[in-house]
Amino acid sequence: MDTNPEKPSPAQPDPERPTAGTDAVARQLSRRRFLSLAAGGGALGAVLAALGPSAWLSVWDAAAAAEAKRSSSTSSSKAALGSQTGRTLVLLTLYGGNDGLNTVIPYENPAYAAARGPLAIDPTTVLPLGDGYGLHPSMPKLAALFKDSKLAIVQGVGFADPNYSHFESMDIWQTAVPSDPSGTGWLGRWLDATNSSPLRALNIGPVVPTALVGNRIQAAAIAPGPLVLPGTRGDQALYRELAATSSHMGTLQMEAAESCADLLEVDRTLGPVLDRDAGSTSAEASAGALAIANGGGQSSSGNVLATQLSVVANLILAEAPSEVYSVQLGGFDTHADQLPTQQTLLGDLDSAVSAFLDSISTTRRGRDTVVLVYTEFGRRLAGNASAGTDHGWANVAFVAGHSVKGGFFGDAPSLTDLSEGNMIYTTDFRSVYATVLEQVIGVAPSRLLDGKFPQLAFV
Amino acid sequence: MAHDLTTQLAQLYRRLAFGASASELQRALGAGYAATAAALVAGLSQPDPGADTIATPAFMTPPADPAVLRSDPVARRQLQQQLSAERAELMGWWIARMVASTNPAREKLTLLLHAHFPTGISKVRYALYMYGQNQIFRTQGAGDFAALTQAVSTDPAMLIWLDAASDEASDPNENFARELMERFTMGIGSYTQADVRAAAYCFTGWRFNRRTGQFSIAPRQHSDAPQVFLGQSGINAGNQVIDLVTHSAASYRFIPSSFWSLLAAPTTPSSQVVSDLAPGYAADRSIANLLQAIVIHPDFLSTSTGDGLIKQPVEYVVGALRALGIPAGAAATSVRPLVTVLAEMGQVPFDPPSVGGWGQNTYWLSTAAALVRWKFADQVAREGDISVVADSAPAARLEAAGQLLSIPNWSATTASVLRRAPDPATMVALALVAPEYVSN
Numbered sequence: 001m002d003t004n005p006e007k008p009s010p011a012q013p014d015p016e017r018p019t020a021g022t023d024a025v026a027r028q029l030s031r032r033r034f035l036s037l038a039a040g041g042g043a044l045g046a047v048l049a050a051l052g053p054s055a056w057l058s059v060w061d062a063a064a065a066a067e068a069k070r071s072s073s074t075s076s077s078k079a080a081l082g083s084q085t086g087r088t089l090v091l092l093t094l095y096g097g098n099d100g101l102n103t104v105i106p107y108e109n110p111a112y113a114a115a116r117g118p119l120a121i122d123p124t125t126v127l128p129l130g131d132g133y134g135l136h137p138s139m140p141k142l143a144a145l146f147k148d149s150k151l152a153i154v155q156g157v158g159f160a161d162p163n164y165s166h167f168e169s170m171d172i173w174q175t176a177v178p179s180d181p182s183g184t185g186w187l188g189r190w191l192d193a194t195n196s197s198p199l200r201a202l203n204i205g206p207v208v209p210t211a212l213v214g215n216r217i218q219a220a221a222i223a224p225g226p227l228v229l230p231g232t233r234g235d236q237a238l239y240r241e242l243a244a245t246s247s248h249m250g251t252l253q254m255e256a257a258e259s260c261a262d263l264l265e266v267d268r269t270l271g272p273v274l275d276r277d278a279g280s281t282s283a284e285a286s287a288g289a290l291a292i293a294n295g296g297g298q299s300s301s302g303n304v305l306a307t308q309l310s311v312v313a314n315l316i317l318a319e320a321p322s323e324v325y326s327v328q329l330g331g332f333d334t335h336a337d338q339l340p341t342q343q344t345l346l347g348d349l350d351s352a353v354s355a356f357l358d359s360i361s362t363t364r365r366g367r368d369t370v371v372l373v374y375t376e377f378g379r380r381l382a383g384n385a386s387a388g389t390d391h392g393w394a395n396v397a398f399v400a401g402h403s404v405k406g407g408f409f410g411d412a413p414s415l416t417d418l419s420e421g422n423m424i425y426t427t428d429f430r431s432v433y434a435t436v437l438e439q440v441i442g443v444a445p446s447r448l449l450d451g452k453f454p455q456l457a458f459v
Numbered sequence: 460m461a462h463d464l465t466t467q468l469a470q471l472y473r474r475l476a477f478g479a480s481a482s483e484l485q486r487a488l489g490a491g492y493a494a495t496a497a498a499l500v501a502g503l504s505q506p507d508p509g510a511d512t513i514a515t516p517a518f519m520t521p522p523a524d525p526a527v528l529r530s531d532p533v534a535r536r537q538l539q540q541q542l543s544a545e546r547a548e549l550m551g552w553w554i555a556r557m558v559a560s561t562n563p564a565r566e567k568l569t570l571l572l573h574a575h576f577p578t579g580i581s582k583v584r585y586a587l588y589m590y591g592q593n594q595i596f597r598t599q600g601a602g603d604f605a606a607l608t609q610a611v612s613t614d615p616a617m618l619i620w621l622d623a624a625s626d627e628a629s630d631p632n633e634n635f636a637r638e639l640m641e642r643f644t645m646g647i648g649s650y651t652q653a654d655v656r657a658a659a660y661c662f663t664g665w666r667f668n669r670r671t672g673q674f675s676i677a678p679r680q681h682s683d684a685p686q687v688f689l690g691q692s693g694i695n696a697g698n699q700v701i702d703l704v705t706h707s708a709a710s711y712r713f714i715p716s717s718f719w720s721l722l723a724a725p726t727t728p729s730s731q732v733v734s735d736l737a738p739g740y741a742a743d744r745s746i747a748n749l750l751q752a753i754v755i756h757p758d759f760l761s762t763s764t765g766d767g768l769i770k771q772p773v774e775y776v777v778g779a780l781r782a783l784g785i786p787a788g789a790a791a792t793s794v795r796p797l798v799t800v801l802a803e804m805g806q807v808p809f810d811p812p813s814v815g816g817w818g819q820n821t822y823w824l825s826t827a828a829a830l831v832r833w834k835f836a837d838q839v840a841r842e843g844d845i846s847v848v849a850d851s852a853p854a855a856r857l858e859a860a861g862q863l864l865s866i867p868n869w870s871a872t873t874a875s876v877l878r879r880a881p882d883p884a885t886m887v888a889l890a891l892v893a894p895e896y897v898s899n
Contacts, residue, residue, distance in 0.1 A: 095813055164637065164655070165647055167815050198826070206805035206827045207812075213821070221825035223803055229830070230837035235885055238876050239833065242893055246872040250766025253870075253894035255824050260892065263826040263833075330812060331581075335622040335634040385627035390634070420652060 085442035087368045087403070087459075088316060089324045090309075091187070092353070093209060094375035096332030097166065099342060100395035101378065101423070103139075104153055108132040111415035119338060119383040129153070131408060138347035141354035142400070149406035150357070152399040152458035154432055156413040158425025162377060164391040166333070169376035174211040176430055177450055186433055187324055188214030189448045190441065198262045199269055201324035202315070204308040212326055218259075219326065220266045224311045226275040227267055240264055273318040274311075305329045306352040313359045316366050323441065332375060336386035349373070353400055361402060370440050370459060372432070373398035380421050393422040397432055399458045409456045428453055435459060467492050467760050469865045473899050474722050474768070475499045475754060476563035477778040478865035481847065493755065500751045502562040503601035509561030516548040518587035521669050545586035550798045550808055553593065555787035557777040565597060568746070570773060571721050572596040573808065576611050576643060577816030578620045580809045585615075589809050591672060592616035601747040604714055605705035608644060612701055613674040615667045621814065623665045628682035631659035638814050640704055646716075646728055649709035650689065657686035662697040711741040718749055723759050724767025725819060732758050768899040769820045772804035775832065779891055782864050783843025794838045803831040829892075836891035840884045849883040856883060860890045869895055 126134035212219035243260035360366025378395030410427035472479035664681025880886035
């Protein structure tokens with residue numbers, strides 16, 4: 001899952017791999033320490049001498065590139081927050097490994113019913129999409145979006161040499177570095193490389209997923225509900241001083257201080273919108289936070305994803321400066337009794353995403369918002385004897401939005417040409433990311449991904 | 460840099476307990492570091508009169524056959540309501556135990572084991588089962604890790620959580636077999652997918668009695684076929700699998716690495732410190748001895764270990780309540796429901812987000828969590844007993860706040876801010892959100 005332990009890895013950074021290779025060194029440095037070092041040449045020189053220059057090249061390159069980019073546009077930091085494409089990304093993570101085969105269902109393929117047996121969805125209830133595929137019956141609104149060409153379905157997404165682990169697979173998806181998924185998130189690297197405010201990406205819920213964690217910058221996070229700082233103005237001024245990092249602190253203490261500084265920035269920028277839009281009572285907000293902290297899923301009361309997305313919708317409608325939002329839904333690890341669990345979860349996904357897109361259709365910013373839905377792996381073709389499915393390989397991803405070019409992308413994996421009983425991926429998941437980076441975020445994918453990946457035409 | 464004894468002892472108490480009171484620290488200074496460490500570890504197998512003042516709630520016995528409820532919506536709703544109430548009681552009970560504990564290392568180890576074997580009531584549903592697992596951590600956690608793993612694996616909570624209890628011989632699900640090796644005992648890379656399949660067959664037919672919790676193996680659902688597992692042939696029983704994984708060379712490095720990461724600073728099984736700890740652990744697999752070896756290892760008191768951890772939300776909340784003398788029950792009414800506070804920080808005890816449990820360190824450092832910490836700090840500082848600070852002369856308050864919160868040394872930045880706090884309560888509130896206190 002999205003654990004992000006500080007790994008004091010002594011591994012030698014590889015200058016050939018700018019996006020991931022700096023991790024070992026740069027993780028030992030926090031954002032403000034780096035910035036203050038970069039500002040004072042003497043101190044930086046000392047660190048460079050200690051670490052070896054190759055470690056620094058890419059970090060330095062990224063910061064310099066960001067600086068160049070900033071000075072070539074307008075000089076205010078507000079402008080640096082402005083999206084390059086005018087588009088907004090909502091990253092929707094399904095935790096547990098959603099069974100894509102029972103989500104986008106090859107219901108006309110006899111191999112499907114044969115392999116799935118009692119877990120096969122009744123073909124008469126499947127919502128047909130064409131080409132022999134149909135959506136799970138609990139997803140009528142996404143089926144309508146597909147017909148409306150506002151939903152792209154990427155088939156056969158995955159990566160080589162999968163190993164069935166939730167954690168490693170999710171780390172691979174979130175770092176986009178299958179060979180070493182212990183480093184920064186793919187969007188965290190974007191925050192780093194553009195020297196962004198943490199607010200440029202915003203997680204709804206208390207724990208920021210690795211995807212949005214860079215070496216120097218971690219995306220901001222908010223809970224649903226109003227944002228009210230405690231204490232008097234005087235207390236808050238003291239808190240602000242406390243949040244100033246000191247070179248005498250260790251790295252983690254410095255990161256703790258930075259999270260406080262970032263909170264003040266969140267409050268300054270988003271506080272007014274969040275307070276105005278907090279329609280729910282504080283009790284409702286607490287219940288929402290509780291459910292979100294629990295990862296949503298079976299235990300939660302109500303649709304936690306809808307709660308998160310309603311916060312995002314309000315921020316988008318208010319023209320908040322964030323360009324990437326992150327929301328999540330858990331509970332997809334259906335080793336046993338899969339049918340009722342998945343039905344509930346996919347129903348929540350269907351209603352939350354469709355309501356979200358409806359609510360933001362009134363503004364240009366909203367119409368230019370793109371939702372990417374992914375999960376760590378697909379599940380095995382054959383069901384198990386517990387009326388569930390085990391961890392598998394290839395899967396589907398969804399891209400939804402008013403400006404999305406809907407339809408099927410990627411090749412559907414074969415149901416007969418299997419490996420260890422698993423469907424084999426046809427589309428590297430980084431093709432999805434490359435498309436999103438270039439077309440939605442407006443940054444060259446080669447700077448953030450380890451390799452070149454063909455883009456898909458879904459935006 | 461060698462720390463002075465006060466600093467060393469404060470760190471020992473923060474890591475192996477929930478911080479030290481002024482009197483505990485005073486006594487420890489007399490006893491010295493080694494004796495204090497030994498006494499804290501000895502507490503792992505001793506009673507806890509403080510925690511035992513918290514009444515254990517009576518949890519319902521699960522219905523023998525929940526299927527009958529499917530046709531009875533009224534009974535089903537009643538059951539839901541009761542389960543939801545019991546869930547809150549269970550969480551409140553454990554938090555209250557940690558706050559009231561007079562033998563806090565034992566509750567701390569229980570918490571660390573919950574992080575190691577994360578299991579969630581969201582799927583297990585019945586508080587009684589979660590309570591049962593929690594008692595295993597508390598009463599058997601300090602002993603032989605192999606025996607502990609056998610006990611946890613055959614207990615209802617884990618059998619439900621990782622679907623072993625629905626496993627059948629024909630085509631076993633791999634959930635428990637995989638997580639047993641990946642998360643609980645050996646670490647990724649020390650086994651193959653074929654090992655996972657083989658182990659899954661060995662765990663088929665594992666069942667328990669829903670009312671008594673008694674473990675059994677259903678012969679007709681159990682696959683007797685001999686498997687090759689970790690290179691050993693003829694393996695066909697789940698307890699053999701657990702025996703092999705807990706006695707493996709990989710486990711002898713994985714477990715010391717895991718506990719070092721929980722108590723000292725993140726590390727990997729290949730590190731030097733793990734090489735130092737592994738032989739001792741391999742000799743007896745005793746968690747008590749492992750914890751002892753960790754806290755007396757020279758690296759434990761190094762500067763980097765001193766900045767090696769961020770407090771988990773449970774540690775943060777429990778530590779603050781203990782320091783300020785606020786019983787959990789009182790905090791729930793005068794501050795806010797503690798489970799809500801913890802949920803807003805991202806950590807609900809008994810309900811980890813997934814089989815992976817919680818992350819560590821920067822995982823807890825979001826801006827959302829920072830706000831919740833600050834609000835909580837502000838409330839408890841005004842609610843709690845801060846007389847040691849308030850009664851001190853203004854010039855001595857900074858040191859008193861450090862004593863109250865087990866932080867002997869404030870940075871120059873923090874010290875300067877705290878000295879300018881308008882009143883003692885604000886000083887304590889700010890101290891509670893200072894980087895020195897947020898880290899552990």
